[in-house]
Amino acid sequence: MKHNLTECSDEHMTFLKRRKKRRALIWALRLGLLALLLGVWELVTRVGWADPFLTSSPSRIGATIASLYRDGSLFYHIGVTLAETLAGFAIAVVLGCGVALALWWSDLLREVLEPYIVVLNALPKIALGPLIIIWFGTGSTAIVFMTVLVGIIVCILHMLSAFIATDKNKILLLRSMGATKWQILRKLVIPSSLASFISMLKVAVGMAWIGSIMGEYIVSRAGLGYLIVYGGQVFKLDLVMSATCILCLLAAGMYFLVALLEKAIVKNADR
Amino acid sequence: MKKEILRFSDVTYIYHTVRGETIAAQDLSFSVDEGEFVAIIGPSGCGKTTLLSLAAGLMKPSAGTVESRGSFGYMLQRDELFPWRTIEKNICLPLEIKRQTAPEHRARARELAVKYGLGDFLDSYPGQLSGGMRQRAALIRTLATDPDILLLDEPFSALDYQTRLNVTEDVSEIIRSEQKTALLITHDISEAISLADRVLVLTRRPARVAHTHTLDFEVGNPLKRREQANFSGWFERLWRELNE
Structure with missing residues (x-):
């Protein structure tokens, strides 16, 4: 039980204050480190110790992003990549959970498909690049397909192991009540896999970004991955760095959203 | 005349694994009357839990029959809430x-x-x-x-001693005041003596009923029973029979 703020001891107040101070210190250091890195980067390019043509610099990145914004292509590229990533992520999660459920339901199916899943898991998905181009063309479909391919196996394996790890005694209990398999699934297996579902989402977010950027490397005419590859080919390192920075922000943002979701659900679950 | 609510007749149960088969129970026979509290004790690994699963109809015997009239409630070692x-x-x-x-x-x-x-x-x-x-x-x-029948699979074994005595007390009172039939499986001799009307002692695997005792306590309350003069007599007797 939490104490009311009005009725806690002085010692507890000091403890809380110290904790708060420490949080503030950590954030100050984090931001300070970022400022320091950017400052040093900017400085070494200004005084000529590093060639900004090769390393770019914070100010040139800022200028590049501003010009992308002015010609309207900034949000276009972000939108394309974001749409592909989210679509791939959603399809991989939904399909992955569905397949995992099917594999949990049928032992026969699971045993039959096991070697296929193992092989598919071990296969570097990028090897399928040429096939994907030929099958799906060079549009967003191909990239979404690649994203799904990269993410789905992790979803399947993660959820399947969570489903299988369901407490055997709780299953016995439900069976003694006369529960059907469907009831065991709904009342026990799915709710007890919630924590694993969230941790799977976190992994799947990372996988979705890998998939979409990899897809854009292989085939694309738009998107952040396209900007990076294009920038590299024409030696516009400013463009490469700018797109990379935006990517960092987007990936962090998406991870943060999942973490928020986790907090909300966990708070709900163990009140 | 009391009504029978559960009957095992010459029940044999065989476990199959790749390495071979294990006879968990052989020609096991006993019955439970309505309103009775029966405790089954046996050496560890004699297939006590198998017995409850057979009683509840979760498993089918390899031979023999399990007949029951009425519905089951199953209580496990842990609360499993x-x-x-x-x-x-x-x-x-x-x-x-x-x-x-x-x-x-x-x-x-x-x-x-x-x-x-x-x-x-x-x-x-x-x-x-x-x-x-x-x-x-x-x-x-x-x-x-x-x-109609409660199947209790060592329901107190996961609790610490103090709590166990209290919960045993609670459960005994609740089961008696709700007038339920109960079949308790345990390896704890004193628990069996303090709760049951009748105690069945199983043999080592393959399990059979070696002895049946109707307990002669004047009180039903588990803590009071532990204070009775004949408690230790029963304990010694059952302990000896378990180690035969």
Whole structure:
């Protein structure tokens, strides 16, 4: 039980204050480190110790992003990549959970498909690049397909192991009540896999970004991955760095959203 | 004349694994009368839990028959409450499974909970309750569907000694006042003596009934029984028979 703020001891107040101070210190250091890195980067390019043509610099990145914004292509590229990533992520999660459920339901199916899943898991998905181009063309479909391919196996394996790890005694209990398999699934297996579902989402977010950027490397005419590859080919390192920075922000943002979701659900679950 | 509610007739059960087969029980026969509290004790690994699964119809015997009249409630070693459900929802779980969703069924479960001291905890989650309270909630859950026979699989063994004595006391009182038939499986001799009307002693695997004793206590209360003069006599006797 939490104490009311009005009725806690002085010692507890000091403890809380110290904790708060420490949080503030950590954030100050984090931001300070970022400022320091950017400052040093900017400085070494200004005084000529590093060639900004090769390393770019914070100010040139800022200028590049501003010009992308002015010609309207900034949000276009972000939108394309974001749409592909989210679509791939959603399809991989939904399909992955569905397949995992099917594999949990049928032992026969699971045993039959096991070697296929193992092989598919071990296969570097990028090897399928040429096939994907030929099958799906060079549009967003191909990239979404690649994203799904990269993410789905992790979803399947993660959820399947969570489903299988369901407490055997709780299953016995439900069976003694006369529960059907469907009831065991709904009342026990799915709710007890919630924590694993969230941790799977976190992994799947990372996988979705890998998939979409990899897809854009292989085939694309738009998107952040396209900007990076294009920038590299024409030696516009400013463009490469700018797109990379935006990517960092987007990936962090998406991870943060999942973490928020986790907090909300966990708070709900163990009140 | 008492009515029989459960009967094992020459039951044999064989476990199969790739390495071979194990005969868990052979020609096992016994019966339980309505309203009776029967305890089964046996050396560890003699297939006690198998017996309960056979009784509940979760497993089919390899030979022989298991006949029962009435419905079962199963109580396990751990409370197995679902942590994401409130106590009330946990208690009503068997009603949901059996699709007895009428309000009077729920009301009965709630009444039981209130009657046995869980009234203030209906909206709490299992994590907020002590081990003893949780086990009590597990018993109420078992009783929610008003089963005719309670199958108790070492329901106290996961509790610490102090709590165990208290919960044994609770459970005994609840089962007797609800006039339920109970079949308790345990390896704890004193638990069996303090709770049961009749004790069956099993042999080592393959399990058979080696001895049957009707206990001659004047009191039903487990703690009081432990104070009785004949308690230690029964204990010694059963202990000897278990080690035969």
